[in-house]
Amino acid sequence: MMTLYDYLDSGNGYKVRLVLAHLGLPYKLVECDILKGETRTPEFLAKNPNGRIPTLQLEDGSHLSESGAIVWYLTEGTKLAPRDRKARGETLQWMFFEQYSHEPYIAVARFWRHYLPKLSPLQEMDLPERMAKGYAALGVMEQHLARRRFFVDEQFGLADIALYAYTHVAGEGGFNLDNFPHVNTWLARVANQPGHVTISHRN
Amino acid sequence: MMTLYDYLDSGNGYKVRLVLAHLGLPYKLVECDILKGETRTPEFLAKNPNGRIPTLQLEDGSHLSESGAIVWYLTEGTKLAPRDRKARGETLQWMFFEQYSHEPYIAVARFWRHYLPKLSPLQEMDLPERMAKGYAALGVMEQHLARRRFFVDEQFGLADIALYAYTHVAGEGGFNLDNFPHVNTWLARVANQPGHVTISHRN
Numbered sequence: 001m002m003t004l005y006d007y008l009d010s011g012n013g014y015k016v017r018l019v020l021a022h023l024g025l026p027y028k029l030v031e032c033d034i035l036k037g038e039t040r041t042p043e044f045l046a047k048n049p050n051g052r053i054p055t056l057q058l059e060d061g062s063h064l065s066e067s068g069a070i071v072w073y074l075t076e077g078t079k080l081a082p083r084d085r086k087a088r089g090e091t092l093q094w095m096f097f098e099q100y101s102h103e104p105y106i107a108v109a110r111f112w113r114h115y116l117p118k119l120s121p122l123q124e125m126d127l128p129e130r131m132a133k134g135y136a137a138l139g140v141m142e143q144h145l146a147r148r149r150f151f152v153d154e155q156f157g158l159a160d161i162a163l164y165a166y167t168h169v170a171g172e173g174g175f176n177l178d179n180f181p182h183v184n185t186w187l188a189r190v191a192n193q194p195g196h197v198t199i200s201h202r203n
Numbered sequence: 204m205m206t207l208y209d210y211l212d213s214g215n216g217y218k219v220r221l222v223l224a225h226l227g228l229p230y231k232l233v234e235c236d237i238l239k240g241e242t243r244t245p246e247f248l249a250k251n252p253n254g255r256i257p258t259l260q261l262e263d264g265s266h267l268s269e270s271g272a273i274v275w276y277l278t279e280g281t282k283l284a285p286r287d288r289k290a291r292g293e294t295l296q297w298m299f300f301e302q303y304s305h306e307p308y309i310a311v312a313r314f315w316r317h318y319l320p321k322l323s324p325l326q327e328m329d330l331p332e333r334m335a336k337g338y339a340a341l342g343v344m345e346q347h348l349a350r351r352r353f354f355v356d357e358q359f360g361l362a363d364i365a366l367y368a369y370t371h372v373a374g375e376g377g378f379n380l381d382n383f384p385h386v387n388t389w390l391a392r393v394a395n396q397p398g399h400v401t402i403s404h405r406n
Contacts, residue, residue, distance in 0.1 A: 049346055050343050066303070069295035069299055072292060073289075073291070085279050088275065088279070093267060093272035096302055097268075100302050101255075104303075104307065122325075
């Protein structure tokens, strides 16, 4: 059986757990407390030298890290995978957008404001720009969703899962989604998919 | 013919140009000066609402953005693409590692130190952490390359191209690569591949 090393509050980990739930794949969950440095031990670094969850141990004993890579691997040949070359390109476009232009602002603001007891002076100084860039990412999503039900090919898939993970908890980072009606409608649409589980759901 | 909207100093754009060169694909290059806001005009935002290069206009007139998505699209079915499901997962792992744990530190430090006339107070305060995280990413690469010729499957491919783009100009960000001998050997190996072009090469 596969083993997922993860931290339940992580949106990146949630992407993997959501895919595993949708596909009905069994796995063992090993929780690692990132706040206590449990992903920086020699034992963990042997699984992922970059010291991050989620990390998935495959059936053959090898490890795969980076949420986007793990969900791509897991969904190959399934209904969640993009169906042709163009859709694969567009799906990866939104997945890289999420990791580069969305997560570093929305997820990091959430971590700072929701999980840290106090911001450092650098974080205090950096926060306004993080918030502005997070709102910019939400604006790009809002515009795209204005005439679409899902991100790629009008079909629920990996791009939706990648973007849902931190957008649905953006409020914990202090983001107000009132001005993003299409994002809100899409969030509800994703949460209503058969097989959906919440971020704190244990398998 | 495809049209690539790009900025020659961009390592992200260079990934796409390097793939196009290796594959011998013809394209029209339209240079956009990101320092003059040329990717934030209404005309450009109609091509990529996220306002970034590289953006590729495909033969059918549609646009694809995010360097990782573009090179994945371009290489499908070619010698540069990973050859099986496991290799696709590992290749994407390194591509997401690059965009999340490497580029935001090494490319951003390079941009700040090599292209900006002066750092802002926030940038001054942030730089030491960016440098530390950049060195951490180089450490992960060094460890992986200690017993390998290329990042995935001992075969030159997308993961190498993604990581080469900003690693080979890390010196412009003030990074000293003297303590990363395997990275240096790998950089030379990538540069010696038939079909290689430099970052400033125009098609």
